[in-house]
Amino acid sequence: MATPQKPGSVVQGTLDMLILKTLALEPMHGYGVGLRIEQISKGVFQVNAGSLFPAFRRLERQGWIRGEWRATENNRRAKYYMLTDAGRKKLKSEAREWQTQSAAIARILEATSGEV
Amino acid sequence: MRLVNIISGGLRALFGKQRVEQELDEELRCYMESAVEHKMREGMGREEAAREVRMEMGSREALKEQVREVGWETRIESFLQDLRYGLRMLRKNPSLTSVAVLALALGIGANTAMFSVIEAVLLRPLPYRDANEIVRVASTWDRNGTLTSYTSSPPDFFDWRDQNRSFSSMFAYHTGEFALTGQGEAKRVRAVMATAGMFSTLQAEPMLGREFAPEENRKGANHVVILSHSLWQAAFAGAADAIGKTIQLDSEPYTIIGVMPADFRFPLSGSDAFAPIGFDDKVMTQRGAHYLAVLGRLQSGVTLAQANDDLSAIMAQLRKLYPDKDGKWGVRAQLWSAALVSDIRPALLVLLGAVGLVALIACANISNLLLARATVRHRELAMRRALGAGRSRLVRQMLTEGLLLALLAGGASLLLAHWALVSIVHFGPADIPRLASVALNGPVLAFAMSMSIACALLFALIPALRSSALDAAGLLRMSMSPSREAGRLRGALLVGEVALSMMLLAGAGLLVRSFVGLSSLSPGFDPKSVLTMSIAVPDAHYKNSAALQSYWDQALTQLRSLPGVASVAAVTPLPLSGDDFSSSFRVEGRSVPEKDEPSAELRFASPDYFRTLAIPLRQGRAFAEADRLGAARVLLISETASRMFFPAGDAIGQKIKFGASGGYEKNEGEIVGVVGDVRHFGVDAPVPPTFYVPLAQSGMDSAAVVMRTQGFPAGLMQAARKVVQAIDRDALVGEPVPMETLVSASLGQRRFYMMLLGGFAALALILAAVGLYGVISYSVAQRTQEVGIRVALGASGSDVVAMVMRQGLRLAAVGLAIGLALALVLKSVLRGLLVGVSATDPATLAVTALVLLIVAVLASYVPARRAARVDPMVALRFD
Numbered sequence: 001m002a003t004p005q006k007p008g009s010v011v012q013g014t015l016d017m018l019i020l021k022t023l024a025l026e027p028m029h030g031y032g033v034g035l036r037i038e039q040i041s042k043g044v045f046q047v048n049a050g051s052l053f054p055a056f057r058r059l060e061r062q063g064w065i066r067g068e069w070r071a072t073e074n075n076r077r078a079k080y081y082m083l084t085d086a087g088r089k090k091l092k093s094e095a096r097e098w099q100t101q102s103a104a105i106a107r108i109l110e111a112t113s114g115e116v
Numbered sequence: 117m118r119l120v121n122i123i124s125g126g127l128r129a130l131f132g133k134q135r136v137e138q139e140l141d142e143e144l145r146c147y148m149e150s151a152v153e154h155k156m157r158e159g160m161g162r163e164e165a166a167r168e169v170r171m172e173m174g175s176r177e178a179l180k181e182q183v184r185e186v187g188w189e190t191r192i193e194s195f196l197q198d199l200r201y202g203l204r205m206l207r208k209n210p211s212l213t214s215v216a217v218l219a220l221a222l223g224i225g226a227n228t229a230m231f232s233v234i235e236a237v238l239l240r241p242l243p244y245r246d247a248n249e250i251v252r253v254a255s256t257w258d259r260n261g262t263l264t265s266y267t268s269s270p271p272d273f274f275d276w277r278d279q280n281r282s283f284s285s286m287f288a289y290h291t292g293e294f295a296l297t298g299q300g301e302a303k304r305v306r307a308v309m310a311t312a313g314m315f316s317t318l319q320a321e322p323m324l325g326r327e328f329a330p331e332e333n334r335k336g337a338n339h340v341v342i343l344s345h346s347l348w349q350a351a352f353a354g355a356a357d358a359i360g361k362t363i364q365l366d367s368e369p370y371t372i373i374g375v376m377p378a379d380f381r382f383p384l385s386g387s388d389a390f391a392p393i394g395f396d397d398k399v400m401t402q403r404g405a406h407y408l409a410v411l412g413r414l415q416s417g418v419t420l421a422q423a424n425d426d427l428s429a430i431m432a433q434l435r436k437l438y439p440d441k442d443g444k445w446g447v448r449a450q451l452w453s454a455a456l457v458s459d460i461r462p463a464l465l466v467l468l469g470a471v472g473l474v475a476l477i478a479c480a481n482i483s484n485l486l487l488a489r490a491t492v493r494h495r496e497l498a499m500r501r502a503l504g505a506g507r508s509r510l511v512r513q514m515l516t517e518g519l520l521l522a523l524l525a526g527g528a529s530l531l532l533a534h535w536a537l538v539s540i541v542h543f544g545p546a547d548i549p550r551l552a553s554v555a556l557n558g559p560v561l562a563f564a565m566s567m568s569i570a571c572a573l574l575f576a577l578i579p580a581l582r583s584s585a586l587d588a589a590g591l592l593r594m595s596m597s598p599s600r601e602a603g604r605l606r607g608a609l610l611v612g613e614v615a616l617s618m619m620l621l622a623g624a625g626l627l628v629r630s631f632v633g634l635s636s637l638s639p640g641f642d643p644k645s646v647l648t649m650s651i652a653v654p655d656a657h658y659k660n661s662a663a664l665q666s667y668w669d670q671a672l673t674q675l676r677s678l679p680g681v682a683s684v685a686a687v688t689p690l691p692l693s694g695d696d697f698s699s700s701f702r703v704e705g706r707s708v709p710e711k712d713e714p715s716a717e718l719r720f721a722s723p724d725y726f727r728t729l730a731i732p733l734r735q736g737r738a739f740a741e742a743d744r745l746g747a748a749r750v751l752l753i754s755e756t757a758s759r760m761f762f763p764a765g766d767a768i769g770q771k772i773k774f775g776a777s778g779g780y781e782k783n784e785g786e787i788v789g790v791v792g793d794v795r796h797f798g799v800d801a802p803v804p805p806t807f808y809v810p811l812a813q814s815g816m817d818s819a820a821v822v823m824r825t826q827g828f829p830a831g832l833m834q835a836a837r838k839v840v841q842a843i844d845r846d847a848l849v850g851e852p853v854p855m856e857t858l859v860s861a862s863l864g865q866r867r868f869y870m871m872l873l874g875g876f877a878a879l880a881l882i883l884a885a886v887g888l889y890g891v892i893s894y895s896v897a898q899r900t901q902e903v904g905i906r907v908a909l910g911a912s913g914s915d916v917v918a919m920v921m922r923q924g925l926r927l928a929a930v931g932l933a934i935g936l937a938l939a940l941v942l943k944s945v946l947r948g949l950l951v952g953v954s955a956t957d958p959a960t961l962a963v964t965a966l967v968l969l970i971v972a973v974l975a976s977y978v979p980a981r982r983a984a985r986v987d988p989m990v991a992l993r994f995d
Binding site for chain 2 (some may be wrong): 027028030031032035048049050053054056058060061062063072074076077079100
């Protein structure tokens with residue numbers, strides 16, 4: 001499942017969490033998810049279709065999200081993804097894990113010479 | 117829950133493939149449109165926005181492939197795809213496919229056949245319940261530091277059985293034969309004489325009737341018999357009321373007390389009847405009489421080492437108690453399954469290693485073919501790479517093709533292995549236990565299957581990794597002009613093939629030379645035109661030794677009068693028959709403690725024996741008709757015995773008294789002559805020191821007649837049997853056998869090993885030749901243009917031939933040199949298999965190298981000739 005990562009794109013593994021988080025706000029179609037991640041991250045993360053769609057398929061298979069065909073605001077049919085209960089649980093645990101880790105990393109990076 | 121999701125999602129994708137694909141397609145289109153709209157909102161024109169989105173998304177097919185690869189179902193799908201594709205590739209190249217399949221089938225077939233021999237002889241459990249608890253207990257004799265196993269004496273056996281704490285049961289047995297009489301011609305019954313513990317030790321019971329009782333192991337009480345299933349069927353048509361009936365064995369009545377089940381076999385070579393050993397009252401005094409084989413069953417939880425300690429402690433005690441008889445004897449317990457094959461296992465393992473090399477050569481061969489093809493295929497691979505196939509995808513595809521090839525070969529190899537097994541059963545030596553039971557059974561099929569898969573990995577991996585390491589551009593470049601590196605790799609594989617072939621050929625050559633040397637050895641007598649036939653008369657018909665002797669006189673006289681018979685004699689035991697009789701002895705006038713008494717082989721022979729077999733008389737006189745009962749007891753001694761025991765050359769006139777072993781107690785005699793040595797145990801076995809006793813002074817009830825004939829006249833065999841049967845119809849008369857058959861059978865194992873290794877070496881040679889031919893042909897095809905230019909510039913045909921052959925012979929020479937070095941490794945491997953030949957025998961190595969060189973010359977000459985015929989105009993237009 002090695003999806004090639006271009007420099008500057010989202011770290012493998014965190015993309016799943018970002019998608020889950022985005023979908024936790026509201027059900028969205030594929031392009032919307034990518035756009036939303038880019039907007040919220042103020043352009044730091046640019047998610048291309050090559051990472052996005054395999055991730056959807058992956059998360060769908062795991063049972064964390066499910067898709068549903070709906071009409072868009074422009075009245076076109078699009079596949080909207082939404083979080084399942086399992087996905088919600090997964091997101092919670094992922095977020096907790098991430099916070100613990102990033103806090104730890106931040107502490108290490110901010111350490112002054114005296115502490116090391 | 118997650119697992120269910122994963123599986124059902126995969127199944128949906130697999131079976132509702134079209135719908136899933138459609139959805140993905142639609143989703144991507146929707147994504148594109150959204151992206152385009154977004155960009156247009158930011159002020160781009162539709163055209164420009166669409167172009168940019170396409171750029172950003174890259175190849176849609178590649179993207180879809182990435183999405184598909186998320187699920188497990190694509191693995192199956194791509195495997196099926198690879199399979200279909202592989203089949204198409206194999207069909208498209210019938211010549212490559214058939215060469216590869218044939219080469220590999222030979223390699224795997226040889227391995228499968230060899231493995232089935234190993235399976236039947238070494239691996240298959242013995243046919244008894246918990247057979248790994250059954251242990252062979254043997255008396256041992258320390259011969260210059262190496263322990264040799266012997267049969268054991270009844271008193272030793274009783275003491276081991278009664279005093280040990282390691283065995284749940286133990287029994288002793290010996291084999292023999294009975295004449296089944298009372299129903300016309302006497303029939304031979306292979307019998308096991310055993311003590312009562314046999315059934316509990318083997319954990320087998322009669323299907324009808326009962327086992328022996330311990331008290332039936334006494335002389336007089338031992339006339340009961342348990343029949344094998346097949347004898348019961350043959351003699352009683354399987355009637356249940358056979359129990360309690362009486363049959364005549366050696367003209368004595370035996371009561372049938374039981375019938376064994378059909379699948380019971382003991383010993384492994386089979387037998388027809390089981391009777392208790394009838395020990396007489398003097399049995400406890402026969403501590404020196406070693407004639408019993410002993411088997412025991414270990415108590416659960418007791419290790420072999422513990423059992424050995426236990427037995428050794430008992431034996432130490434016995435040595436103290438009976439220093440005269442047991443003073444030099446030890447004891448050893450070995451797993452029975454291991455003891456049965458201890459002298460065969462090393463040879464079979466060497467052969468297994470050799471045949472593994474054949475498979476390696478076959479794999480190298482096919483690897484080479486595939487490498488050559490890979491160069492041609494680089495264009496195709498470049499295309500697939502450019503279309504988005506990842507590296508692992510390409511490796512997988514090429515491995516699948518290899519697997520396909522290997523499985524085809526595996527199937528074909530079973531056919532080859534089947535033929536090999538048929539001939540192994542037919543020609544294999546009789547003295548390898550269970551060799552005749554080789555079969556393509558479950559374990560063997562599993563072996564063939566895993567062998568095929570392993571081969572596929574081996575030969576397909578190198579080309580696959582090499583090709584897939586390159587990106588599309590590199591692959592395309594490679595397809596235009598193959599790199600030097602590829603040529604080097606192919607050359608290296610070929611050198612390896614030649615080297616391994618050289619090693620195998622050298623090994624086979626050494627075995628052949630050793631065998632030829634052994635075959636030309638004289639057994640000590642002249643077997644040509646000599647016929648032999650075993651005769652056993654029922655003791656019950658003959659009151660005493662004189663009566664027995666008159667039987668032999670009569671039989672020999674009758675046989676002598678048959679037309680075409682030049683001379684006739686009787687002897688027991690017959691040389692090369694596998695039977696043997698030895699005894700300790702003492703020389704009158706020399707005082708030696710009983711335990712230090714020397715021992716020698718004993719043969720009982722009629723006067724004409726030496727003349728009939730052309731055994732030379734070296735000193736003194738041979739036996740005469742006058743050496744009979746009542747006359748002075750005389751002996752002859754073999755040259756080796758004379759040298760060993762009478763180094764001063766004063767054997768004649770010495771008086772000898774034989775010990776108690778085998779119940780042959782009262783014999784003594786004066787040496788009257790020295791005769792030539794006979795290789796009783798086989799032409800490849802050491803010459804045993806031997807004494808000869810006149811048959812007429814020993815009262816034997818069985819012996820073999822030997823007849824020197826004038827070229828085996830037709831009908832003599834039947835006539836000989838008839839006249840002997842006419843004298844006593846209850847005598848057991850064997851089928852006449854040419855003595856030369858026995859001589860040849862004594863080398864049976866060696867012939868078998870030689871033929872197997874020779875076969876493997878021949879396969880290796882063929883594979884190496886095919887490999888060399890393939891490499892040179894391919895390189896000639898690659899160099900067509902170059903050759904054309906050379907010819908156009910004035911090179912002659914012979915220049916071209918020389919140029920091409922130089923390339924082939926250079927590779928072969930490097931392989932030969934490495935192979936010669938490897939052949940030196942054979943020294944330790946083949947030591948046990950070679951007699952009279954050094955493992956580094958220069959002549960053998962030289963001949964082997966020459967053979968390989970000739971094959972190499974031929975294999976490169978054919979493509980070289982083809983190169984020389986290249987028309988420069990055609991060549992220059994090439995490509």
